[in-house]
Amino acid sequence: MSSEPFDDALLDDEEALAHADPALRGLAEAGARVRREAEAAKGVEQGLVGHGRPRAVVAVGADARLLRAVLEPWCPVPFVAWPGPGLPGWVGALDLVVVLAPTGGDAETASAVHDAVRRGTTVFLACPGESPLAEAGQGRDTTLVPAQTGDPLALAVVVLQLLHVVELGPEVSAESVAMALDDVASRCSPYADLAANPAKDLALVLAEALPLIWGGSVLAARAGRRVVETLRGASNRPALAADADHLMPVLEGAAPRDVFADPFADSEAPTLRPALFILDDGAQQPTIREARGRLLAAAESRGLHVRTLTWNEGPEVARYAALQSLGTYAAIYLAVGLGRYFPPT
Incomplete structure (x- = not known):
């Protein structure tokens, strides 16, 4: 080629x-987006203490595979990153469904939320608070993580912090991620x-x-x-x-x-x-x-x-x-x- x-x-x-500049500026602001998402989720963390351990965890949506990469070696219960639509047939009231929808989700994400609510599943729903997806996910067993920035990585980092609070994942520091992103932005400006x-x-x-x-x-x-x-x-x-x-x-x-090739021939x-x-x-x-x-x-x-x-x-x-x-x-x-x-x- x-x-x-x-x-x-x-x-x-x-x-x-x-x-x-728009693309470079977006990268330079990545650390700030992580901090903004973490600040918005502080109230959510306090409400999660005392949650019982689910039978299994299913993650859907943007960067669900990142959650799997972090959690699989650590999570004390089975963990599945599910591409959708809907949810696996075995998911029920004993399980936890984690939905990552930083910009409000798509049809496949919405179908997973509808399935989870219908089955009485515990849901961590990370999406904009005023979105149709948030409205569709309302329920006694739903915890809303109010997405602020539309950044999949920033939101995934905050959800990982929350999963640590309920003892389903390792400790993750949003500030350490933000600092690393700031460092890269400085070096690559x-x-x-x-x-x-x-x-x-x-x-x-x-x-x-x-x-x-x-x-x-x-x-x-x-x-x-x-x-x-x-x-x-x-x-x-x-x-x-x-x-x-x-x-x-x-x-x-x-x-x-070819060590004998003419470097200027082509x-x-x-x-x-x-x-x-x-x-x-x-x-x-x-x-x-x-x-x-x-x-x-x-x-x-x-x-x-x-x-x-x-x-x-x-x-x-x-x-x-x-x-x-x-x-x-x-x-x-x-x-x-x-x-x-x-x-x-």
Whole structure:
């Protein structure tokens, strides 16, 4: 696949960056959105003390899979992230349904809420307080978490805090997540030039690559999938996030780099080659080290570019948020360098 022209001078060009300002501003305000959601949920936390343990937990809606990634290793009862519509047939009055609808939900989310209310299920409904979904979910067993910002990550972090209050998940600090997002925003600011900005530097590598993204931990893998979604929208190019077993055939199938090739022979439309991007959140289990070693060896044997994005500061959810934010900044700068307009995040 041939690449589009990428102009790295645009990454420090005021006019080009102005076109990306809505998306960049949205990322810069991510930490503030987490704090706003957490502040709005303080009253909800106080009302949850003393809730009994459900038979099982079902999560539906935006970022339900993030909840699963955090809760599955910890939750003392079965946990399911359900894509909808409706709910699994076994869900009943003994279970808890968690609904994440930061912008008010869609038809599938609404069907899950209607099912939950009809079955007498305990519901944590995270959505705007004045939305039709909130009205549909009203009931004796429904706890409303009033969404403020429309941000799926911010709302998911607050719901994770609430699930810790009822002893269904690990302790999650919204402030630690907000601080991590603020830190990424500072490092990746459009006012930080190419030499000092890790996201702009990463965009240079992405400009000449078909990205293969791997995260060793469950949360790093989840961040990789979210980054890939953003990269596809930014570049209209293929990008893949997967586990090591699925990436190995792609790496091994890449043609070895020709060390004698003329680097200027195809300068107008150079062919994009796979490149391996590793999201490192500090997890060091033996299985993660082994998988990383296999991927690195395969990439090296084909002469493929490898880049590691590391963020090992703070709790695990904060590390997840930081890696996702860093990758999203890089995707926006990739769009800037390609002369594309990227929609707000």
